[in-house]
Amino acid sequence: MERDLIVAGFGGQGVMMLGTLLAQATCDSTDKNVTYFPSYGAEMRGGTANCYVAISDEEIGAPVMETVSDLIVFNQPSLDRFLEKLAPGGALFVNTSIADPKIDRDDVNVVEVPVTEMAIEMGNPKVLNIIMLGAFIGYTEVVSKDVVLQEIKNKIGAKKPELLPLNEEAFEKGFAIGSAAKN
Amino acid sequence: MAMEKVYRRTTGIVKDMVSGFCPGCMHGTVHKLIGEVADEMGRANDLIRAEGIGCCGLGQKYVTHDSAICLHGRACAAATGIKRNEPDSLVYTYQGDGDLASIGLGETMLAANRGENFTVIFINNGIYGMTGGQMAPTTLLGMKSTTTPKGRIAEEHGYPIHMSEIIDQLIAPYYIERTTCADPAGVRKTKAAIRKAFEYQAAGKGFTFVEIVTSCPTNWGLDPISALDFIKEKMLPEYPLGVLRDKGAEEV
Amino acid sequence: MxxxxxxxxxxxxxxxxxxxxxxxxxxxxxxxxxxxxxxxxxxxxxxxxxxxxxxxxxxxxxxxxxxxxxxxxxxxxxxxxxxxxxxxxxxxxxxxxxxxxxxxxxxxxxxxxxxxxxxxxxxxxxxxxxxxxxxxxxxxxxxxxxxxxxxxxxxxxxxxxxxxxxxxxxxxxxxxxxxxxxxxxxxxxxxxxxxxxxxxxxxxxxxxxxxxxxxxxxxxxxxxxxxxxxxxxxxxxxDVKVEEFMTDDAELILAAYGISARIAKTAVKALREQGIKAGLIRPVRVSPFPYDAFGSLDFGRVKGILDIEMSIPAQMVWDVEYAVRGRCPIRECLRSGGQLMTKEKVMEEALKLAEEVL
The missing domain is CATH 3.40.50.970 (Thiamin diphosphate (ThDP)-binding fold, Pyr/PP domains)
Known part of the structure; x- marks a missing residue:
């Protein structure tokens, strides 16, 4: 079973980091196949950013898909642009702090996560993507929680160990929202 | 009593080979000088030639050292690839004015700007030789060529390009000299310049550039003797001889 | 490792x-x-x-x-x-x-x-x-x-x-x-x-x-x-290198190399799920080209070939046509100019071809 994900938002919202964290974790701690494909605007700064992640037990074909099983959007333009790519029955993760979760589709499941506000409340607006990653894993369990936490430890723990507890907490907060939304 | 041999043919030229260069052409002289300098330095087996296209490209038949025949204008790029991988060798490019200053201007300038540790030997005779006497970037104003039948006109063709002076604008090059082979004193100075360039290269000093003003009697439409006069009367006023830069001398 | x-x-x-x-x-x-x-x-x-x-x-x-x-x-x-x-x-x-x-x-x-x-x-x-x-x-x-x-x-x-x-x-x-x-x-x-x-x-x-x-x-x-x-x-x-995927009983052959081939492969699987006997021939090296892989197909069984490339006009199709020599129809599935090949696009063109020849 292949699980495909688009992550989209403004540059600077940690879109690419979310994608690489998830993909890297899958590579390091599972036997699954995984692809990651980044897509930038031609601008070096301030544009929109999106990336594709596919995770599967079988060989992965296209690393860029026309329809995906999951969609994470950090802002309204990304929601408007990518919603049509979400397959019926798919899961939509919306940053409800700045994007309106009311959509004119009733064939997808919406998980509302106000990550911008939550991150500011936690004292560091940068952790919004880690909260969202937590929500995504809590809801989909495409890979286990431990696998992703380990990767957060590897990546953030190595570079900025002082930020590790904050990121772990951010992940847990998101995870709780994702798990709850599943039930 | 045994005679002492005070002059011998350089090992840098194939034994018994007769030159096919036109009468009065100075490629033969310069090849001989390169070989003699390498012999005198004891470096004949370390010499590598990156050869340009045109009459320069005929030299491959005469020299005895390893050579890479380079695409038109690209000798300085190929020499970069060679020298960076064979840093203990003695690498020189051998290029004419069309090759070095027209199609290969970019490669020449950027190799000089990187301070690549090889020697450029630039043969400036103001004309394309092998292809039949077309205008070169170094062709003198008023000089007739097969593509400037009425003579080079500044308004239409621009002015003769002064490569040594242009390269002298860059910071990296270590040694730049313009010489001629139009008379015996000039030949001796040319040899000394090549020697100096090779010595600097052997010491790892960087980019060295020897521009040699030579003749092309065939395409100038002159006999060899008149061609020598033409160099002195017309070419050298445009391309004055001398050392433009010698960082080695400055350091002393 | x-x-x-x-x-x-x-x-x-x-x-x-x-x-x-x-x-x-x-x-x-x-x-x-x-x-x-x-x-x-x-x-x-x-x-x-x-x-x-x-x-x-x-x-x-x-x-x-x-x-x-x-x-x-x-x-x-x-x-x-x-x-x-x-x-x-x-x-x-x-x-x-x-x-x-x-x-x-x-x-x-x-x-x-x-x-x-x-x-x-x-x-x-x-x-x-x-x-x-x-x-x-x-x-x-x-x-x-x-x-x-x-x-x-x-x-x-x-x-x-x-x-x-x-x-x-x-x-x-x-x-x-x-x-x-x-x-x-x-x-x-x-x-x-x-x-x-x-x-x-x-x-x-x-x-x-x-x-x-x-x-x-x-x-x-x-x-x-x-x-x-x-x-x-x-x-x-x-030195010819070719990957043949589910071609043994295939009636429809997808031909693709490089990135398009991995996408075509997933399409083969999806077509099979729909009961269409599809297979893939993928030149692993595009030179020397695997002419035999195409030329020796059983054209009694193979009814059509779909050439899949991210190039308009198609290019590899020249080699495929050279090998096939008119023995079955060859159609094209193309994207170009930076637009990516997708499984959906391949499926659409493959189903069209299936309708035409099967």
Whole structure:
């Protein structure tokens, strides 16, 4: 079973980091196949950013898909642009702090996560993507929680160990929202 | 009593080979000088030639050292690839004015700007030789060529390009000299310049550039003797001889 | 061996280093910049040399010079930049130098688009320069294959004294995927590889052992050189590499290489689920081309072929048509100019063909 994900938002919202964290974790701690494909605007700064992640037990074909099983959007333009790519029955993760979760589709499941506000409340607006990653894993369990936490430890723990507890907490907060939304 | 041999043919030229260069052409002289300098330095087996296209490209038949025949204008790029991988060798490019200053201007300038540790030997005779006497970037104003039948006109063709002076604008090059082979004193100075360039290269000093003003009697439409006069009367006023830069001398 | 998550371009560069590549020259162009950037960091660590050429033309001529010395050398560029490599690569082929280079294809012609494409097939396989030379052209479809094919390319190039091209595309160059990296050749091995070529390398010899790197001949020797090269090309039957997936009972054949092939493969599976007997023929090397794989199909059973490429107009289809010789209909499934091939597009065209011929 292949699980495909688009992550989209403004540059600077940690879109690419979310994608690489998830993909890297899958590579390091599972036997699954995984692809990651980044897509930038031609601008070096301030544009929109999106990336594709596919995770599967079988060989992965296209690393860029026309329809995906999951969609994470950090802002309204990304929601408007990518919603049509979400397959019926798919899961939509919306940053409800700045994007309106009311959509004119009733064939997808919406998980509302106000990550911008939550991150500011936690004292560091940068952790919004880690909260969202937590929500995504809590809801989909495409890979286990431990696998992703380990990767957060590897990546953030190595570079900025002082930020590790904050990121772990951010992940847990998101995870709780994702798990709850599943039930 | 045994005679002492005070002059011998350089090992840098194939034994018994007769030159096919036109009468009065100075490629033969310069090849001989390169070989003699390498012999005198004891470096004949370390010499590598990156050869340009045109009459320069005929030299491959005469020299005895390893050579890479380079695409038109690209000798300085190929020499970069060679020298960076064979840093203990003695690498020189051998290029004419069309090759070095027209199609290969970019490669020449950027190799000089990187301070690549090889020697450029630039043969400036103001004309394309092998292809039949077309205008070169170094062709003198008023000089007739097969593509400037009425003579080079500044308004239409621009002015003769002064490569040594242009390269002298860059910071990296270590040694730049313009010489001629139009008379015996000039030949001796040319040899000394090549020697100096090779010595600097052997010491790892960087980019060295020897521009040699030579003749092309065939395409100038002159006999060899008149061609020598033409160099002195017309070419050298445009391309004055001398050392433009010698960082080695400055350091002393 | 442990899996590492790597971007295609970086995996290409690391594989080259592990194969003993110690010289790289290149000029910036999207979407392959991570190759020179990686090399600029990595080569000095292993005693190698990185040079940023002032242009593609300079870079390929640096590659020419470096290859002539026997150092394992590589360059990379993308499409419109590769056009500028033409003369230099022809020089390597003519002088019989083992240069390795990579084309991370983008849209074309000329500037085209910075996004991925497969629009250089004919250039890569038929005429990468003047004079009718040929090369082995590897066409990876995964990041792992990028690694394996680059690693192998240096051996192939040295075996034949001939350039080898890795024909990748912007998707492969940009995407990340788990890879297992091959063994790093030791300094001793790398030295020995260079030493083994010393007798034919431009590195300084006494007159009687003189070496000449010649991309042409003064006088009448060129035909003999052409004949010698042609004889070498004839030995490449053994070098044909093709992947055949579910072709045994297939009635519909999808034909694709590189990135399009992995997408076509998932389409084959999906078509099978719908009861359509589809199969895939994928040239793993696009030169030498696997003509037999297409030519020896049972055309009593195979009713149609779908040629899938990210190129408009289609290019590989010429080779497929040459092999099939009119024995079944061949249709095209194409994207171009930076628009990517998708499984959905392949399914749509395959179902159309199924309706037409089955």
């Amino acid at each position: 442990a899996r590492i998550f790597m971007k295609g371009c970086e995996a290409i560069a690391e594989a080259a280093v592990r194969a003993g590549c110690r010289f790289f020259a290149g000029y910036p162009i999207t979407p392959q910049n991570e190759i020179p950037e990686y090399m600029a960091r990595r080569l000095p660590e292993v005693g190698g040399v990185f040079v940023q050429g002032e242009s593609e033309i300079a870079s390929v001529n640096m590659l020419y010079g470096a290859s002539s010395t026997g150092t394992r050398s590589m360059s990379s560029s993308s499409s419109t930049g590769i056009s500028l490599y033409s003369e230099g690569i022809a020089a390597c082929a003519s002088a019989r130098l083992p240069a390795v280079y990579v084309n991370v294809m983008r849209g074309g012609p000329a500037l085209g688009a910075i996004q991925p494409a497969q629009q250089d097939y004919l250039q890569a396989t038929k005429a990468s320069g003047n004079g009718g030379f040929r090369m082995i052209v590897q066409a990876p479809s995964t990041v792992q294959e990028c690694v394996d094919m680059v690693y192998e390319a240096f051996d192939l190039a040295e075996r034949d004294d001939n350039p080898v091209l890795i024909l990748a595309d912007g998707v492969l160059g940009t995407m990340m995927e788990p890879v297992e990296l091959p063994e790093m050749k030791s300094d001793e091995e790398v030295k020995a590889l260079k030493q083994a070529r010393r007798h034919k390398s431009v590195c300084g010899h006494p007159a009687e052992e003189r070496v000449l790197a010649e991309p042409g001949s003064v006088g009448t020797g060129q035909e003999a050189r052409n004949i010698a090269a042609a004889e070498m090309y004839k030995t490449w039957d053994k």
